[in-house]
Amino acid sequence: xxxxxxxxxxxxxxxxxxxxxxxxxxxxxxxxxxxxxxxxxxxxxxxxxxxxxxxxxxxxxxxxxxxxxxxxxxxxxxxxxxxxxxxxxxxxxxxxxxxxxxxxxxxxxxxxxxxxxxxxxxxxxxxxxxxxxxxxxxxxxxxxxxxxxxxxxxxxxxxxxxxxxxxxxxxxxxxxxxxxxxxxx
Numbered sequence: 629x630x631x632x633x634x635x636x637x638x639x640x641x642x643x644x645x646x647x648x649x650x651x652x653x654x655x656x657x658x659x660x661x662x663x664x665x666x667x668x669x670x671x672x673x674x675x676x677x678x679x680x681x682x683x684x685x686x687x688x689x690x691x692x693x694x695x696x697x698x699x700x701x702x703x704x705x706x707x708x709x710x711x712x713x714x715x716x717x718x719x720x721x722x723x724x725x726x727x728x729x730x731x732x733x734x735x736x737x738x739x740x741x742x743x744x745x746x747x748x749x750x751x752x753x754x755x756x757x758x759x760x761x762x763x764x765x766x767x768x769x770x771x772x773x774x775x776x777x778x779x780x781x782x783x784x785x786x787x788x789x790x791x792x793x794x795x796x797x798x799x800x801x802x803x804x805x806x807x808x809x810x811x812x813x
Contacts, residue, residue: 669722672796673714680710680785687780691761693773702774703781710785714793721797731801739794754779 661670684703693699717738724734760775 668800669718672718672793672800673711675793675796676710676714676785676788677707679788680706680781683784684777684781686784687776688773690780691772691776693776696773698771699773699777702777705774706778706781706785709782710789713785713789717789717793718797731798735794735797739790754782 657670657674661667681703684699684706688695688699720738720741721735724737725731729737757775757779760771761779
């Protein structure tokens with residue numbers, strides 16, 4: 629009888645956590661949609677998340693580290709950086725097109741002019757993470773997992789933002805010309 633009650637309480641706790649997770653994800657999607665104004669731009673912005681996750685997981689796996697609270701904190705921070713990088717590219721491209729710039733010139737200018745500082749920031753942050761990853765020492769085992777996840781994810785998400793994401797935007801533009809003009813600025 630007590631096992632049954634405990635199971636119900638645990639089930640309620642799991643359901644509550646799942647509900648909070650769904651609410652948090654929904655709020656993030658709504659905020660991105662409000663910021664961008666169109667669902668396709670929101671989807672393009674969120675496309676960076678799986679790539680960042682893959683980079684973080686591969687880095688953690690290749691380093692022989694395991695998941696813990698520190699690595700999950702690194703993943704959350706990584707997701708914020710990855711979304712910010714792709715958000716800058718997508719919104720800047722749309723703004724340049726709406727100002728009258730041709731599509732190819734707009735995507736090139738957004739990629740070079742606005743997104744390049746993001747990989748430069750990553751290029752300075754990554755060497756800052758290397759001492760936590762490479763050097764043994766007291767306390768570094770806690771931060772090491774966070775640094776490993778951030779390192780791997782920053783590399784993959786930065787490369788994705790500079791190379792495939794502009795190609796995806798261009799492909800969508802070819803299939804549906806003017807899609808970035810469809811929303812009000």
